[in-house]
Amino acid sequence: MNGTTGMISMALLAAGLLTSSMPAVAASEADFKAAFAAAEAAEKEAGGLRNQWTTTESALAAAKKAAAVGDFDSATASAKEAEALARASVFQATSEKERWRDLEIH
Amino acid sequence: MRARGVIQLALLAFLALAALMVAVPPVRAVDAQGPAADAKAFRDYFVSKFPKVKLEDFVNGPYSMNEDMRRQWEEKEQFPPYEFALETGREMFSKPFGNGKTYADCFPNGGIGIRQNYPYFDAKEGKVVTLELALNRCREVNGEAPYSYLKDEMASLTAYMAFTSRGKPFDIKIPDDPRALAAYENGKRYFYTRRGQLNFSCAGCHVQAPGERLRAEILAPALGILNALPIYRSEWSGMGTTSRRFITCNSQTRAVPLEPQSDEYRNLEYYLSYMSNGLPISGPGARP
Numbered sequence: 001m002n003g004t005t006g007m008i009s010m011a012l013l014a015a016g017l018l019t020s021s022m023p024a025v026a027a028s029e030a031d032f033k034a035a036f037a038a039a040e041a042a043e044k045e046a047g048g049l050r051n052q053w054t055t056t057e058s059a060l061a062a063a064k065k066a067a068a069v070g071d072f073d074s075a076t077a078s079a080k081e082a083e084a085l086a087r088a089s090v091f092q093a094t095s096e097k098e099r100w101r102d103l104e105i106h
Numbered sequence: 107m108r109a110r111g112v113i114q115l116a117l118l119a120f121l122a123l124a125a126l127m128v129a130v131p132p133v134r135a136v137d138a139q140g141p142a143a144d145a146k147a148f149r150d151y152f153v154s155k156f157p158k159v160k161l162e163d164f165v166n167g168p169y170s171m172n173e174d175m176r177r178q179w180e181e182k183e184q185f186p187p188y189e190f191a192l193e194t195g196r197e198m199f200s201k202p203f204g205n206g207k208t209y210a211d212c213f214p215n216g217g218i219g220i221r222q223n224y225p226y227f228d229a230k231e232g233k234v235v236t237l238e239l240a241l242n243r244c245r246e247v248n249g250e251a252p253y254s255y256l257k258d259e260m261a262s263l264t265a266y267m268a269f270t271s272r273g274k275p276f277d278i279k280i281p282d283d284p285r286a287l288a289a290y291e292n293g294k295r296y297f298y299t300r301r302g303q304l305n306f307s308c309a310g311c312h313v314q315a316p317g318e319r320l321r322a323e324i325l326a327p328a329l330g331i332l333n334a335l336p337i338y339r340s341e342w343s344g345m346g347t348t349s350r351r352f353i354t355c356n357s358q359t360r361a362v363p364l365e366p367q368s369d370e371y372r373n374l375e376y377y378l379s380y381m382s383n384g385l386p387i388s389g390p391g392a393r394p
Contacts, residue, residue, distance in 0.1 A: 050370065052362040053303045085303065092300065100298040103309045105144075105151045 027076035032067050035079035039063070042086035051093035056085040141280050141290055141380060148381045152329040156317070165333035165388040167326035171317035175324060179392065187338040188265055188390040191345045195266030198259065203248040209263070212244035221264075221271035222387050225376050226279065227286040234289050234372040237264055238347055255366035256353070261336045261345035268336065268389030276333065276387065278380040293377025296370050297328075302359030308374070311355075323394065330382050332375065334391030341394065348375055 039060060046052045059082035067075035139147075152164060156171065163170040169179045199209050199217065210216035214223075224237035235243075241263055242252035253259040280286050300307045309328065311320065316327035335348045346354070349366035352374065356363040364370050 050364065051301055054357065054360045054362055055303045057362060089303075092305065096299045096301070100295055100300070100307070103298045103307060103313070104294075105147050105313065 027072040029067075029072055032063070032072045032075045032079060035076045035083065036060075036063055036067070039079045039083035039086060042083050042090065046086050046089040046093065049090060049093035051089050053085055053089045056082050056089060059085060141287070144294070145381050145383060149329060151313070152316075152327050156327070162386055164327050164330035165382070165385050167331065167334060167391070167393060168317075168324035171327070172324050175394070182392060186390075187340075187392050188336075188345060191262045191265045191336075191338065192269055192390060194259075195262035195264070195269075198263055199266050203245070203250050205248055207248050209241065209244055212240070212247070217267060218270045219274060221268045221389070222274040222276050223278070225372065225379060227281055227283065227289060227376070229281065229283060229286075232285045233369065234293075234376040236348070236367065236372055236375050237267065238349060239367050239372070255347060255349040257342075257344055257346050257350055261347050261350075264336045264347055265345065265390035268387055271387040272389070273386045275384045276379055276382045278376065278383055280380065289373045290377055290380065292370070293373035293375070296374045297377055302356065302361030304359045306359040308355065326393075328378065328381065330385045330388075332378050333382055333385055334388045334393075336389060337391040337393045339393045345390070 039056075043052060043056055043060065046056070059078050063075045063078035063082060066072070066078060149161075152159075153161060156164075159170045166176075166179075169176040202208050210218075214220055221237060224240065225234045227233075228235045238255050238260055241260065242255070245252055253263075280290050297308045300310065311325050312328035312331060316325050318325055332348060335351065336345055337351070338345050342350075349371065352371050353363040353366065
């Protein structure tokens, strides 16, 4: 390792340590709107499969409530959670299209 | 050269066999069986799982699997909690609508002793018709507003109609109509499909674990599970219909329930009732 490479490596390491210890950037209203739209789209897909989850609905409601009082950090986090839940319910409905037969009494 | 020819032939045969397997998916034995064979397998499963339970006793749900609960239930039956609903239903049934007609005018045999024939497949509509649906249709055709499908008046009316059928065996028919068979198959699929965040199917509780505890409840067997409906449920502090039962089950698995009397619930009721053909109506019932 020559001197220049060593300095660059040290600088990168320092930058990494600094950024990892810094607080996350606060979510904006735009972040919330994007996250909420993605969650709603996934939940709509689950609805088309007749397989929505109550927990997704609760997370969507929590996101809306937090956004209404300007808490976009919580609102965005709840929207992202709702999207993850909705995607899981879509996965469940899709995989169950065939897997339901595994439980059938023969 | 000759050896190479043999290898090429073997390869060709293998490829042809593989192509056939891809082109013709394996037929599951159950697909070829049909509803009657399904019902036999269903019944055999429960009878062999619970050899001490008499066949007709499955309609008593958790009381057929737990002696302590059975004793409590037998004492409760001396002053059954559904009695008020039953009396209300009896009065409602005979009270004329605004146009002078009654429920009796909408049903065969004046609506008495017919609960065991519901749900049925209606060839005109091409769909399953449940007793709850038929009651609300009767009201609407006579200029009355429909009732909620979940409890109160609907539970009272169905309690009375079930009472007049007590002891009569479920007699659900699947006519020779591809739409009826499709409704049955869709009901079966719904019954076995996992849903909700907890990833439960109806079968997950009522086929795999009847007699076991789920928190404070003893799970009822799927065989005969609709024969006792409507029920007074202590957990509800009141009466509930078949619609209410399905909706509660869905909610408990953290699935968003469907609309009462949606096609899925109607088909599910059709399938489950058919599975219990031959077992006596015992409703109205009482459950913890």
